[in-house]
Amino acid sequence: MPSIVISGDAVLNEYGEVVGEYIVVEDGKIGRVRKGSPPAGALRLGGYLFPAFIDAHTHPASLGLALRGANLRGARSPVEVARRLAGTRGPVAYGRGWDQELFEDPRSLPVRELLDAAVPDRPAVAVRVCGHMATANTLALEIARPWERYPDFVDKERGVLVEDAVYYTLEKVLANIDVEPLVKAAADKLASLGVGGISAMACTRREAEAFASLAGKGALKLRVACYPSPEELEKVEGILGGSDRGGRVALIGVKLFADGSLGARTAKLREDYYDAPGTRGQLLADSSTIAEWARRVSSKGLRLAVHAIGDEALDHVIDGFRRAGSVRGFRVEHVSIAHDDQIDSLAELGVYAVVQPHFRVTDWWIDRRLGPERLRLAYRFASLLRRGVPVALSTDTPVEPPEPWETLSAALGLCSQPSCRAEESLTSREAFTAYTRVAAEASGGPLSLMGRLEQGAVAAIAWSPSNPLEPGWKGPARLVYPGDGLVKGN
Ligand SMILES: [Zn+2]
Structure with missing residues (x-):
């Protein structure tokens, strides 16, 4: 792998200190970070270069699903949750993000009947913002039958699931979807x-x-x-x-x-x-x-x-x-x-x-x-x-x-x-x-x-036009070097 030079207005290390103006990447690893003007052939980005963020707790398939499904954040009532679910396409109506504390009546939850009326022809699951609670319609419940595995975590009548019953039901309902x-x-x-x-x-x-x-x-x-x-x-x-x-x-x-x-x-x-x-x-x-x-x-x-x-x-x-x-x-x-x-x-x-x-x-x-x-x-x-x-x-x-x-x-x-x-x-x-x-x-x-940014570290480098250390920083940022070749198209 040839060495690559990426330059910006400033290079920040993981402690937020300005340590130079360009990074030499050798064989996918951090080579040197240098001050001054970069050599010819450098990728000149302006802005700030810094070690890419590491998100130490994520749920990638759920994120992919959420990117595709209905966003239920901010819904003001169970009816609105059902309506947003009905607006999804695909073989399963999936949505995530409702929070009963935001409902006009915080004691009401989305229930099976409501989802059945809004989505009568496909399995439907509406997951609470935390992921530990969900409501399923009758079709989804019939596919998963979560009460057989987790009787304590299922309110069969209302179609309300908690904890393991949520994950289990989703796994069953989404079993044929390509991950x-x-x-x-x-x-x-x-x-x-x-x-x-x-x-x-x-x-x-x-x-x-x-x-x-x-x-x-x-x-x-x-x-x-x-x-x-x-x-x-x-x-x-x-x-x-x-x-x-x-x-x-x-x-x-x-x-x-x-x-x-x-x-x-x-x-x-x-x-x-x-x-x-x-x-x-x-x-x-x-x-x-x-x-x-x-x-x-x-x-x-x-x-x-x-x-x-x-x-x-x-x-x-x-x-x-x-x-x-x-x-x-x-x-x-x-x-x-x-x-x-x-x-x-x-x-x-x-x-x-x-x-x-x-x-x-x-x-x-x-x-x-x-x-x-x-x-x-x-x-x-x-x-x-x-x-x-x-x-x-x-x-x-x-x-x-x-x-x-x-x-x-x-x-x-x-x-x-x-x-x-x-x-x-x-x-x-x-x-x-x-x-x-x-x-x-x-x-x-x-x-x-x-x-x-130590020498020999994996060169996963992010970029932003503004300083991520500035309180109230609003991005944007993107990964410009993922450790083995420049990322194209993002
Ligand atoms: Zn988690």
């Missing part, structure tokens, strides 16, 4: 926003196959770290084991759920929900299960990533990790509610907190769930970082928008929702490092050497 174009659309979208690598959480066999196939054709712009669920581990191992597909996609770890979400009141809290006395959420994996999985994945040389939103779920993760022994490099996803002693335990264990700053914006109702006392425990990015926990930023897209500038703004506290508190916000340099170098390390495997 490769969905995953490709998601990867292209992310690259067009300046993202160079992702962790694909709860990565399925079909996603792994699609990534491997795209990588084989040279059509995958991103680098992907796959974290399948325990149920999919062996299948994904069968596809990705043994080869790292030119560093493009690899099996890195296993994703486990310890609890659900605050929106669906399934996040496991130590104390009752403020707006639902007697309810504390659902524990999906206790400390013994977590310890057992931690040992199992360690013995395979993999990492464990555990979803924990509520404080009691986090107790189980910490306890499980302690019992497992060495868990350095393991990850806790979300860490939405954390007490000081829990943060100190995470620091001691040496595990990453993989957080989603934009949750602050979407969970604008969080004070209803937690009440005024517990609000200070929510989204403690600054406390995590300053008490010694490596913090990686991510979007959980399509749960949150995939645009890096949305994530950075929320991390900096440039939002007005109750949890956008200045004392728990990051500086733009902290946020930038957490979204490049630390997110790459937390992703692991072929992504570990991304998100930085």
Whole structure:
């Protein structure tokens, strides 16, 4: 591979420092970063060059689906949800993003009957913004029959599903849909926003196959770290084991759920929900299960990533990790509610907190769930970082928008929702490092050497006409060099 020179008005390293004006890429790796005018033949872009963002928690097939399906964000009533679903084309009416807290009557949910009336001839599924709750129409329910597998997670009469019943129903309903174009659309979208690598959480066999196939054709712009669920581990191992597909996609770890979400009141809290006395959420994996999985994945040389939103779920993760022994490099996803002693335990264990700053914006109702006392425990990015926990930023897209500038703004506290508190916000340099170098390390495997401009690092380079460190930066950004040749056409 010949060396390539890319120049801009400024080159920023992963700490947000201006370190030069052009980058020499040698053999797909960062060679040198230099000041002054670039040699002849350089690709001159103007603007800012910097290590591509790494999104440490994404759901690529769901993002592809969301890009194609109905956007249900901001719907003001269940009727509007049904109407937007009816406007979709294709064999399945799929939509995502409704939030009952935005409905004129927040106690009403989209129900089966309503979807049946709006979409009578195709399976239809309307997923809540958090992904932990959904409504299906009768056709979709008949295909999946989720009550046979997950009777506790299905309200058959109303067609309302939570947790595993949501994923199971989607898997069944979408079984005949080709995943490769969905995953490709998601990867292209992310690259067009300046993202160079992702962790694909709860990565399925079909996603792994699609990534491997795209990588084989040279059509995958991103680098992907796959974290399948325990149920999919062996299948994904069968596809990705043994080869790292030119560093493009690899099996890195296993994703486990310890609890659900605050929106669906399934996040496991130590104390009752403020707006639902007697309810504390659902524990999906206790400390013994977590310890057992931690040992199992360690013995395979993999990492464990555990979803924990509520404080009691986090107790189980910490306890499980302690019992497992060495868990350095393991990850806790979300860490939405954390007490000081829990943060100190995470620091001691040496595990990453993989957080989603934009949750602050979407969970604008969080004070209803937690009440005024517990609000200070929510989204403690600054406390995590300053008490010694490596913090990686991510979007959980399509749960949150995939645009890096949305994530950075929320991390900096440039939002007005109750949890956008200045004392728990990051500086733009902290946020930038957490979204490049630390997110790459937390992703692991072929992504570990991304998100930085050191000599020998993977040359995944992003560009923006304006400075991404500027508070309130609005993009745009795009991936200009994905590690092995210039990206064309984005
Ligand atoms: Zn997720």
